Amino acid sequence: MSDRTDIAGIRTRLHGVLQHGSRIIATLLALMPPLLYFATARATIESEIDLEARFIAGMVGEIAASNPTHWTFEGVRIEQALTRVVDESDHESRLVLASDGEVLATQGARPPWPVLRVDHSIVAHGERVGAVVIVKSIMDILREAVLIGVLSAFAMGLAYLLLGRVPQRLLDSAMRQVTHLATHDVLTGLPNRGVFMDRLQLALATLRRDGGGAVALFCLDLDRFKEVNDTLGHAMGDELLRQAADRLRRELRDTDTLVRLGGDEFAIIQPRLNHPHSAEVLAQRLIDAVEEPFDLGRHQVRVGVSVGIALAQGRGHPEAEVLLSDADTALYAAKRDGRGTFRFFAEDMNVALRRRRAMETDLRQALARGEFELYYQPQVNLSTGALTGVEALLRWNHPERGFVTPDNFIPLAEEIGLLPQIGAWVLREACANAQRWKDMTIAVNVSAHQIHAGGFETLVARALAESGLPASRLEIEITEGVLLTQTEATIGTLEQIRALGVSIAMDDFGTGYSSLGYLQRFRFDKLKIDRSFIASLGTDPSASAIVDAVLGITRALGVRANAEGVETEEQARMLCERGCNEAQGWLFGRPVPASQIDTLLADRITAAAE
Ligand SMILES: Nc1nc2c(ncn2[C@@H]2O[C@@H]3COP(=O)(O)O[C@H]4[C@@H](O)[C@H](n5cnc6c(=O)[nH]c(N)nc65)O[C@@H]4COP(=O)(O)O[C@H]3[C@H]2O)c(=O)[nH]1
Structure with missing residues (x-):
């Protein structure tokens, strides 16, 4: 079922192996002393009786050599040879045999089982004439070996009992660690x-x-x-x-x-x-x-x-x-x-989730399928009415959903990490188009993700170089959100971009909560007054007061102001009276494809010529 069950199984198996292993080792260790003792003692006895047999065979061989034809009748001398060698032993019998196997002399009773037997030939004048056989009981050493075995088994058992817990404890601690790692x-x-x-x-x-x-x-x-x-x-x-x-x-x-x-x-x-x-x-x-x-x-x-x-x-x-x-x-x-x-x-979340996942899949393919398009909204000089620049606004031309506006896909693109790629395309496309609109600035929106992803200044420099657009005609728009995290690093990036000659504008000014602090830390080239204040201008006194205050700040800091979302002549007039230099909004033009900006500029040139 799970890792834990597997580990419990391994643990039980290892435990069993360890127990078996220690039992086998303990048994082998317990058997070792008696076996060693038995083998050594047996070898000693064997070499002793072999020496005896050889000695007796030597003496009997001399008797046989002195009387080659009738030596087998020399019973007394042969028996003397048997008894002369060693003391009598209860557990040993010695025999002298003729070459035909006839027993010529014996000494000692037949020893109790188990026994060791050695034979040695009797040689006279270079010929085998008989044999000496010694049989000796090894019962004593067997008994001693058993006794040693019992003692060593007891000692090993005791040691196993005392030490058996050590490998067990080591195993337990190793298993505890493995279990922890796996779980x-x-x-x-x-x-x-x-x-x-x-x-x-x-x-x-x-x-x-x-x-x-x-x-x-x-x-x-x-x-x-x-x-x-x-x-x-x-x-x-x-x-x-x-x-x-x-x-x-x-x-x-x-x-x-x-x-x-x-x-x-x-x-x-x-x-x-x-x-x-x-x-x-x-x-x-x-x-x-x-x-x-x-x-x-x-x-x-x-x-x-x-x-x-x-x-x-x-x-x-x-x-x-x-x-x-x-x-x-x-x-x-x-x-x-x-x-x-x-x-x-x-329950209904599942439906929403499926929809969102489908959107996510489509968004991932949108760039490759060429479904993005930039629309451009005119920006005008409020006192002269002259077209000064455009703001690039991204559109997603979805095959089924139709035009999707950025508010409906940029947060998702941010979330799934696609925004840096999309943003890079926007920058290149905007610069490439703006290059042919002489004397006009192009404003490009950039989100926090794009700047924080790193290498943004390189991207800007490359877009300028590739398009041939002079840096002074590019304006980067950021919101306060960009400065909210990693403020120092972001300011560093913005300064690098400005060093290229690009202007930096603060978008949606007044809607954040710490705008004034940021103004002190970074000198923006332009403040864009959020359209929510413009919409209430003239109807809501507090909106008018905020617009006045923002314009006061721009004058004090020596930066330009842009009023967003100007929809009526009345709003334009009030802004002009208040000294606002620049505006954009439906009154001057809705966001349109690049081709319409081409037409607009061509018309103006024709009108100027007439
Ligand atoms: N009611 C009203 N609305 C007006 C008027 N004039 C312009 N607008 C709308 O106000 C928005 C202005 O853009 P924003 O504040 O930079 O706000 C933009 C900008 O923050 C973001 N965005 C757009 N394009 C890009 C892009 O390429 N990259 C990034 N990162 N963000 C983008 O999406 C936001 C929304 O863009 P849009 O839907 O195109 O909406 C645009 C524009 O269509 C007006 O007179 N009345």
Whole structure:
């Protein structure tokens, strides 16, 4: 089923092998001393009686040599030869045989089994005339060997009992480490997906048995993690994951399970829930915990976390895999609804998710299929009405959906990491088109992802070189969001771009929350007043006051101002009165394809000539 079950099996098998192994080794060690003793003692006895037999055979051989024809009748002398050699022994018998096997003399009774026997030939005048045979019992040494065996088995048994635990303990500790590695995430020390599925199944089985209460499954994903990882490096990314895991862990009870599913994705099982509200409370606590800034060495970064929750209630709840997929769907919904938030799974989310996934697939192919197009919106000098430049606005010409506006696909492109590629195309295309529109500036929108992805200044320089567009005619528009993270690095990049001769404009000015601070840190060439203020100009006194204030700032800093979204003559007049230099909006022209800007410019040249 899982890694843990496999490891338990391996552990039992290893344990068995170890026990068997130690038993075999202990038995061999216990057998060694008696076997050694027996073999040595037997060899000693054998060489002793062999020497005896040889000695007796020598003496009898002399008798035979002195009386070759009747030596077998020399019974007395032969028996003397037998007894002269050694003391009598209860466990040894000696025989002198004639060459035909007749027994000529014996000494000692037949010894008890087991016995050792040696033969030695009697030689006279170079011929074998008989033999000396000695048979000796080895019962004594066998008994001693058995005794030694019993003692050594006892000693080995004792040693096995005392030391047998050592390999067992080593195995246990090794197995503990292996089990931990196989069931935990190395980076955060949290349990991994295998453990998670086991615990989820267990929690669901308990719920099915008990019937009451609920199990909540949370899927979490860090917001803006990729940004930190890409820009500060993987070591910082890892550190962020460790710290985030710690913060999440601190919000949980012992009975809850927190795991890292991979990357910046985490999951939590909250078992035995009395009311879904408890899941909501926990989700909010998790979001609050991760929202606080993280200290990563010299950097302080803010990320967030989005949470999707799926609930299993009563007996008829979905299986673990389905529940996990539901929580993941809810997570998508939370991400789509603005991040840093939580969503409970609802059936209709699946439909939305399928739609989003389809859009994702289409978006990945859009660039290769040439489905993107740039539209250009005129920017005019408010006092003269002259066309000063255009802003490039991206459109996705989807074969089925028709024209898709950037607000509907740029966040998705950002999320799936496609924006740097799309942005590079926008930059090249805008510069290439603008090159032929003499004396006009071209403004290109650039998002945080593009700048933070690195190498942006090179991209700008290359687009200028390839198109031949003078740098002074290119304007990069960024929003405050770009400066929100990695402010120093971003300012560095912007300065490099400006060093090329390119202008930098701040878009949607006034809608962020710390614009003034950024103005002090980086000198923008232009501030674009957000269209929400222009729309309320003349009707909402506070909007008018904000427009006045922004224009005051631009004058004080000596930078240009552009009013966005000017739709009426009245708005244009009020802005002109307030000293705004430049504007754009439907009053002057909607975003149009490049060909229409060509026509517009051609008409103006013709009109000027007439
Ligand atoms: N109601 C009203 N709206 C007006 C008027 N005049 C212009 N607009 C719309 O206001 C938006 C101005 O662009 P933005 O503030 O830079 O805001 C842009 C910009 O932030 C982003 N965007 C557009 N093109 C690109 C691109 O190539 N790259 C990136 N990163 N972002 C882009 O998408 C946003 C939306 O673009 P659009 O949908 O084209 O919407 C454009 C434009 O069509 C007006 O008089 N009334």
